Amino acid sequence: MWRCIDVATALKAGKYQDLSPWRRFLLRCHVLFCFVCGKYHRDLMHSQDIEVKLRDAPESCCPHSLEADQADRLKRRLEEELRKDSKPE
Numbered sequence: 001m002w003r004c005i006d007v008a009t010a011l012k013a014g015k016y017q018d019l020s021p022w023r024r025f026l027l028r029c030h031v032l033f034c035f036v037c038g039k040y041h042r043d044l045m046h047s048q049d050i051e052v053k054l055r056d057a058p059e060s061c062c063p064h065s066l067e068a069d070q071a072d073r074l075k076r077r078l079e080e081e082l083r084k085d086s087k088p089e
């Protein structure tokens with residue numbers, strides 16, 4: 001049976017997905033039922049899942065990219081707005 005410290009050590013490496021299927025199963029069981037560390041480690045595993053998805057397919061996160069001229073226009077508009085806000089009235 002995995003202890004909280006074992007789960008923490010396995011997740012500390014940053015890639016629980018690389019564990020063997022059996023070890024990953026044991027880790028998930030511990031995290032599912034442990035009232036001490038379960039919530040924290042579930043969140044950590046979720047963060048690692050997102051990291052893997054973004055690394056493997058970054059376009060899946062943000063399928064709409066801006067054209068170069070759109071980005072420039074937005075940047076100029078943002079600068080204007082910031083200038084307006086920083087001027088004393």
Ligand SMILES: [Zn+2]
Nearest residue numbers: 004034036037
């Ligand atoms: Zn635990």
